[in-house]
Amino acid sequence: MPLLEVRNLSVSFDVAAGQFFAVQGVDLSVDTGEVLAIVGESGSGKSVAMLAVMGLLPPIARVTADVLRFEGRDLLAMSARQRRDLSGSEMAMIFQEPVASLNPCFTVGFQIEETLREHTSLGASARRARAVELLTQVGIPEPEERLKSYPHQMSGGQCQRVMIAIATACNPKLLIADEPTTALDVTVQKQVLDLLLRLQAEHGMALVLITHDMGVVAETADRVIVQYNGRKMEDTDVVSLFESPKSPYTRALLAALPENAKGGRLPTVSAFAVGAEAQE
């Protein structure tokens, strides 16, 4: 049984011209201990699909699916309260802008302990000890001191580490990371990715990495799903994706990488980009 099982997931929004489908008929499954990368360009529905899994979409979004199960439990049949209990403890998510994801009015210690207060029965001193342990685990020096820091006193990389500490506070079985390193410098990106992979291996949790960066995919994923315009284009292991991509879109995307440029000009994803660029 896969940890997360999704079949025929669609997410639509009501717009003036009828319905807009952000995600259309996507199937996916995530196994325990697996690193799955979901890759696509902006508007491909990669984030929306995972927000639907987490139950974080606003009420105006229409989420439908034949199957949406986490550890065999039907997420669609759950009450809002039950889903809230689940997210943050058994499945957790981190986002692109670490500084914006943290509350600027509270210390990072308070924000880490908040999750523990919500989801565990630990007492105050145990929570504090756990917070120190978490900060140590994500590689922040002088954790006792840093618990008293506010987000603006830390760098972007450190804020992302704090976010990871919050997300992994209750040892989730599934961690969804939505573009976790896009706002970070390359050397910091490497550190954060290494940290995520280390935690993933140590806790045996499943990691879903949403990204637009083929480099991040190449460095982290076991399996890759390519999304385009709300649809799944390809679902394969990472070596096959780069070696013998099946979908024409994946091929076009890989050819557009400057690393793969032969000679002067880059091939563009024109056949596919027509939909996005020429609509105007």
Add this chain to the structure above:
Amino acid sequence: MTAVPVLETRGITRDYVSGGMFGGARTLRALKGIDLKVERGQTLAVVGESGCGKSTLARIITMIDAPSGGELLIDGERVDIARDGVSRDLRRKVQIVFQNPYGSLNPRQKIGDVLAEPLKLNTAMPAGERRDRAMAMLLKVGLKPEHFNRYPHMFSGGQRQRVAIARAIMVHPVLLVLDEPVSALDLSVQAQILNLLQDLQDEYHLTYVFISHDLSVVRHVADDVMVMNLGEAVEYRSRDAIFASPEHPYTRTLFAATPQISVESIRDRVARKAATRSQTGGSAGQIV
């Protein structure tokens, strides 16, 4: 003008002073003596992480800010904007394109007016001719005639960056400073914009200072590469030399942190992972 470089800097420094009203002033030296030289039609890429001073350097080259020390030479002429200000001709010669095209376009100005504005400010051209030139440039950068009367919010990110590039080359500059021009764009759009920049460089014989943090893009566009760290140019050589054998430890760190996308390196990583999994002994080692 055979051997005169379009752009030359000699020991450019820039200090930012903070505090100082009552307590002691603190000086941060953002640039610590930058020497560079770019010949006509060449591309110099400046690489570095946030806070290394690459955008400060861009602002000085574009004559937005004055340097605290050192010399800036454009077309062999010494420029000192703190003393003389900037002449129209100098402004015409050097143009800049920023990372976020939406932030650098006036939301209440139609695209046609955006493109004609530089001509209005820098030349004595009559309105009709300005409009014709703007339309010609619009088509040149791959947009359509019907885009002329639209507002910036009606465009996609890639289209906006095309507009920003078109505006910059309206006045036929010799030097174009590109500050992270493709960082905010999707991969497929990035390829289109890089191609456009290359076409324009060939056609107008433009000189580029291309600022980026993305080594794969730099490798694609640059003739020379300058790697910056903490306000210093730690390595400055031809692209091929620097990518073949990075010398400075910081350059090596940067290269090592950049993801490898070759199939061999992915195979290696997957094999290593499988090995550690079977070593640490676990049923967790079952990958598909």
